[in-house]
Amino acid sequence: MDKLPRYKAIVVGAGPAGLFAAIRLAERAAAEPTAAQSGILVLERSLKPGRKLLLTGSGQCNLTHSGDIADFLGHYGGGARPESAARFLKPALFGFSNEELLSWFQARGIKFETEENGKIFPSSRRASSILNVLTAEADRLGVRIETGRRVLGIERRDDFFSVGAETAGEAWEASRLIIATGGASYPTTGSSGDGYTLAASLGHGIVAPRPALAPVYIKDFSLGSLAGLSFRGAGLTIRREGAKRIEREGDLLITHEGLSGPLILDASRFVATGDRVEIRFADAAIEEFRSLFDDALRASPQRLVRTVLAERGLTKSMAERFCDLAGIGHEQKAADLPRSRREAVCRLACAHPFEVERLGALEAAMVTAGGVDISEVNAGTMESRIAPGLYFAGEVLDIDGYSGGYNLQAAFSTGALAAAAIAAVIAV
Incomplete structure (x- = not known):
């Protein structure tokens, strides 16, 4: 040789x-x-x-x-x-x-x-x-x-x-x-x-x-119309078969087909198809948000629900979208909001559930x-x-x-x- x-x-x-x-x-x-x-x-x-x-x-x-x-x-x-x-x-x-x-x-x-x-x-x-x-x-x-x-x-x-x-x-x-x-x-x-x-x-x-450091695509994503919206200090919980895997806070970005931004990218190594992802978009955890939301509704019964939501860290477009998903009209007044609808909108704002369809491809x-x-x-x-x-x-x-x-x-x-x-x- x-x-x-x-x-x-x-x-x-x-x-x-x-x-x-x-x-x-x-x-x-x-x-x-x-x-x-x-x-x-x-x-x-x-x-x-x-x-x-x-x-x-x-x-x-x-x-x-x-x-x-x-x-x-x-x-x-x-x-x-x-x-x-x-x-x-x-x-x-x-x-x-x-x-x-x-x-x-x-x-x-x-x-x-x-x-x-x-x-x-x-x-x-x-x-x-x-x-x-x-x-x-x-x-x-x-x-x-x-x-x-x-x-x-x-x-x-x-x-x-x-x-x-x-x-x-x-x-x-x-x-x-x-x-x-x-x-x-x-x-x-x-x-x-x-x-x-x-x-x-x-x-x-x-x-x-x-x-890793990949976007997450969501099954039947309901927030695609809000693509481009970003949130500072959002909350993330990942659950698999009912058990909590991780819980994090950080900056989040909504895309046309799912979620991205530093919070999601950093957590993506822990995510798998079929996982349940819960996002806190609002500025408080669900218990505190529920109390603040109820107080605001009682204090201003003639105000629109979407207006009250927008004051809790949500944009106008997101507040309106959450009303849509909760079956609440955009002109719904606080005084006439049923308790079941209050709970629905609180969960959408503070523990919004998504099912992971897939991660961004390894190639990307x-x-x-x-x-x-x-x-x-x-x-x-x-x-x-x-x-x-x-x-x-x-x-x-x-x-x-x-x-x-x-x-x-x-x-x-x-x-x-x-x-x-x-x-x-x-x-x-």
Whole structure:
């Protein structure tokens, strides 16, 4: 067999996790290295690196979130238990925090803006600003990036991994390998789930991929005429077979076919077809709302019911729609409202029931839930517990964060940790 081109480390995937891992490895190399000296190869399926990164934050790149890095831990799902993701990500996040991520980019000329909700964006509001820094830094450090190279097979040969591409006859080898291929959402960007197949071929278990940060489509949706309405501080309860799964508050958006917005997107990993979703649109829980509503009706018996509803955090159009659904005329006066209708409208406002028809398709989800089983990966190094010398970084792992910059932070942090672990055991 012909001798394969040998590198110190090969990274599969040129998204944020893969690029940053390669850069951090190359930073450990000699000053002003050439491409041949760095010994780091990145293989990317797409014709350009970072295509999915360009879509983040609607193209504006919500890089991370403000606040103490310890507060990040409660913003991830994944693993077998509710606390699994936090325990797994703690070494990575504490090893390379949001402040360190911002400082790294600031040292390379990027300025940032923090919104009231804590989301942090480059001041340019362009994801390309972040990608340009990554590719320029990789080039400066001599990282070799080969695009249009879809990795189809990986074999372990003695102390090396042999990596073969779809293009005929192309193969490389390295003693250390990082799989950072992303999830399975937005496959047109190259994030098609190849990493799962590669990891499985090396003995890893894969948690079935499913949509996360996805809209929820509702069966026989009755509020489609209100599409575009948004609500601050709405309440969400998800029930399955009568049992409560989760209860959350946040911002919600009504769409033509269902529900979206940060509240829904963040909870979508917990949702399945057939679940009952209850939404509190009003500004109070049902017990308080019922009391306030009754008091308002008694105090102003000649006022219209829809007017009273509109004063409790509902828009005029929604108040009218709730009256329709409760069988209340738009000109119905408070004094003439039967108690059964009062209860019906209270429930529509505070515990509006919906049945989940489906989630947004995985192809259109912002993030993938599921992936490489994190119980088979060392949280302190990102190294495989099954195949020594194999590492993982980013969304290929069974980790998914809430909206707000948490997923990109996890990508950079796990990439940095994998690089540090590799640098500690090989000369780079």
